[in-house]
Amino acid sequence: MTDISTDILVVGGGPAGLSAASEAASYGARVLIVESDLQLGGQLVKQTHKFFGSRDEYAGTRGYKIADILLSEIKENEQNVKVMINTTVTGYYSEDRTFTAMSGEESYMCIRAQRAIVAAGASERLIPFPNNDLPGVYGAGAVQTLMNVYGVVPGKRVLMVGAGNIGLIVSYQLMQAGVEVAAVVEAMPKIGGYWVHAAKIRRLGVPILLRHSIKEAVGERVVEGAVIMELDDKFAPTGQELRMDCDVICMAVGLSPTTEILSQAGCRMKYVPELCGLVAERDRAMRTSNPDFWSAGDATGIEEASAAMVEGRIAGLCAADSLGLPVKMTKLDEYWTRLDHLRAGEVGSKIRAGIDKVYRDKWEVRLDG
Amino acid sequence: MELIAEHPVLDASCFKRGEKVEFTFDGRSMDGYEGAPIAVSLHANGIRVYRETPEMKRARGFFCAIGKCSSCFMVVDGVPNVRTCVTPLRAGMRVETQHGRGRAAITAMLSE
Ligand SMILES: Cc1cc2nc3c(=O)[nH]c(=O)nc-3n(C[C@H](O)[C@H](O)[C@H](O)COP(=O)(O)OP(=O)(O)OC[C@H]3O[C@@H](n4cnc5c(N)ncnc54)[C@H](O)[C@@H]3O)c2cc1C
Ligand code: FES
Numbered sequence: 001m002t003d004i005s006t007d008i009l010v011v012g013g014g015p016a017g018l019s020a021a022s023e024a025a026s027y028g029a030r031v032l033i034v035e036s037d038l039q040l041g042g043q044l045v046k047q048t049h050k051f052f053g054s055r056d057e058y059a060g061t062r063g064y065k066i067a068d069i070l071l072s073e074i075k076e077n078e079q080n081v082k083v084m085i086n087t088t089v090t091g092y093y094s095e096d097r098t099f100t101a102m103s104g105e106e107s108y109m110c111i112r113a114q115r116a117i118v119a120a121g122a123s124e125r126l127i128p129f130p131n132n133d134l135p136g137v138y139g140a141g142a143v144q145t146l147m148n149v150y151g152v153v154p155g156k157r158v159l160m161v162g163a164g165n166i167g168l169i170v171s172y173q174l175m176q177a178g179v180e181v182a183a184v185v186e187a188m189p190k191i192g193g194y195w196v197h198a199a200k201i202r203r204l205g206v207p208i209l210l211r212h213s214i215k216e217a218v219g220e221r222v223v224e225g226a227v228i229m230e231l232d233d234k235f236a237p238t239g240q241e242l243r244m245d246c247d248v249i250c251m252a253v254g255l256s257p258t259t260e261i262l263s264q265a266g267c268r269m270k271y272v273p274e275l276c277g278l279v280a281e282r283d284r285a286m287r288t289s290n291p292d293f294w295s296a297g298d299a300t301g302i303e304e305a306s307a308a309m310v311e312g313r314i315a316g317l318c319a320a321d322s323l324g325l326p327v328k329m330t331k332l333d334e335y336w337t338r339l340d341h342l343r344a345g346e347v348g349s350k351i352r353a354g355i356d357k358v359y360r361d362k363w364e365v366r367l368d369g
Numbered sequence: 370m371e372l373i374a375e376h377p378v379l380d381a382s383c384f385k386r387g388e389k390v391e392f393t394f395d396g397r398s399m400d401g402y403e404g405a406p407i408a409v410s411l412h413a414n415g416i417r418v419y420r421e422t423p424e425m426k427r428a429r430g431f432f433c434a435i436g437k438c439s440s441c442f443m444v445v446d447g448v449p450n451v452r453t454c455v456t457p458l459r460a461g462m463r464v465e466t467q468h469g470r471g472r473a474a475i476t477a478m479l480s481e
Contacts, residue, residue, distance in 0.1 A: 036435070036436050036455065037435060037436075037455065038385075038404070038406065038455060038457060039385065048378045048379060062378065064383070086455065086457070088436065104456065105445075105448065105450075105451050105452065105456060106448070123433065123435075123437050124433060126432075133427055133429065133440075134428065134430075135417040135418050135419070135428055135429060135430025135431075136417060136430060137432065138430075138431070138432060138434075139432055139433050139434065141433065141434060141435060142431060142432060142433055142434030142435075142454075145409070145434040145435070145454075146409060146412060146434070147373060148379065149384070149385055150384055150385055150386070150402075150405050150406075150409045150413075151372050151373045151376075151379070151381070151383075151384035151386065152371060152372060152373070152409055152412055152413045153371040153372065153373055153413075154412075176376060176377050176378060177373050177376060178373065178374070178375070178376075221418055221428045222417050222418060222428065222430070
């Protein structure tokens with residue numbers, strides 16, 4: 001078993017992790033980024049559309065190009081950054097302050113880090129229905145990986161479940177890839193995503209069926225179709241059903257923060273519906289109740305890439321500071337101004353309410369130092 | 370292979386495709402691109418069933434494509450339970466449908 005040591009371990013190489021690594025490395029910290037995917041960039045590499053968000057965080061640029069920008073920024077401090085792809089952080093042993101990781105399928109290692117920034121993003125949810133395990137029932141992320149990263153056609157005709165931003169955007173991306181979208185079904189009485197995205201696919205003739213959900217997937221060994229059903233005000237089936245042909249059922253029913261490592265590290269966690277799941281309590285530095293752990297991005301609550309990048313910078317800056325490196329702490333106020341700006345107004349109200357529940361002004365003094 | 374031919378935003382150079390290589394799936398020879406995940410390469414060849422569950426014998430394909438759900442386990446070069454959605458394809462790989470839990474080759478383990 002190999003042993004590796006580093007100043008700061010960054011778990012996850014998406015926009016949050018890359019920003020954290022870049023920030024910390026720019027002040028001289030030795031950083032190791034561990035990413036389980038075959039490339040860096042997280043969700044960004046799968047996104048072909050122009051991003052919303054703030055100017056400072058490259059709004060208007062296509063997702064996969066934002067990943068390139070972050071990677072070139074990392075290059076500037078290359079001497080301080082080590083990257084391991086196709087490697088998953090699998091556990092943390094607090095007694096030894098050691099992480100375990102698995103590279104590929106059969107090679108294991110120990111990582112000793114003084115500090116850790118967990119930016120592990122999110123995982124997709126699935127909803128229960130008969131045959132939801134049939135091949136062809138795919139997460140939206142999987143469909144995006146197939147078509148946008150590797151250029152493989154995911155199917156001929158897709159039923160999209162969920163009309164939030166992800167469901168709408170992926171529907172449009174499917175059409176760009178030449179795939180037919182049979183319909184988008186949404187259990188809620190209104191579209192969850194931005195109106196522009198809905199308008200785009202409606203214009204192309206795709207029906208968005210509100211108050212509808214999937215009843216079951218149809219098929220013997222693979223998906224051959226789906227039965228969809230109408231729902232009433234109380235989300236109970238009205239009895240109206242429709243069978244449609246499709247070879248892919250794409251699930252875009254939400255994400256949950258990935259936080260297992262933080263739980264293992266004993267960070268104080270709380271279930272916050274507004275942030276879509278179990279997340280760590282954090283202070284202004286994005287530090288958790290375990291003084292060696294920071295967190296940033298979707299792992300701290302499902303939000304968006306702009307905020308993930310700023311949170312990553314905050315975590316990187318403060319983790320470097322905690323190592324005694326000469327950092328520009330005035331940056332912290334600047335980053336918070338950007339975050340407040342991103343979370344302002346009606347759209348940000350849910351996120352703000354969620355963060356209020358896990359934000360701590362300061363941690364009580366710890367006896368074990 | 371079922372590949373995207375034309376795209377309004379992405380051109381072929383955007384797709385992560387290494388050298389064209391050959392591999393086998395349950396003994397059948399197939400083409401794929403080196404470095405792309407095995408599961409993606411199979412999908413491009415129209416293969417969507419990767420394993421069969423131990424008790425109910427249900428077919429499984431992939432679901433998350435990020436190595437988190439274990440839906441895509443297959444036997445690769447004799448090694449069972451390989452997450453094919455995050456394992457890169459190499460020339461000459463022997464990929465097989467996994468039936469049940471999969472068995473590790475005891476001799477291989479002893480010789481390590
Ligand atoms: C379809 C879609 C459209 C979107 N559109 C926009 C948009 O227009 N504007 C916008 O601002 N945002 C958008 N977003 C949201 C944005 O992509 C995410 O909020 C952002 O990627 C979160 O960044 P992150 O770094 O926290 O997580 P991720 O990008 O998910 O990265 C986390 C990384 O951590 C890795 N990882 C996880 N666990 C481990 C482990 N144990 N060991 C090693 N590595 C691990 C994962 O493989 C992943 O690469 C969109 C998302 C989707 C799905
Ligand atoms: S598809 Fe989920 S682990 Fe491979």
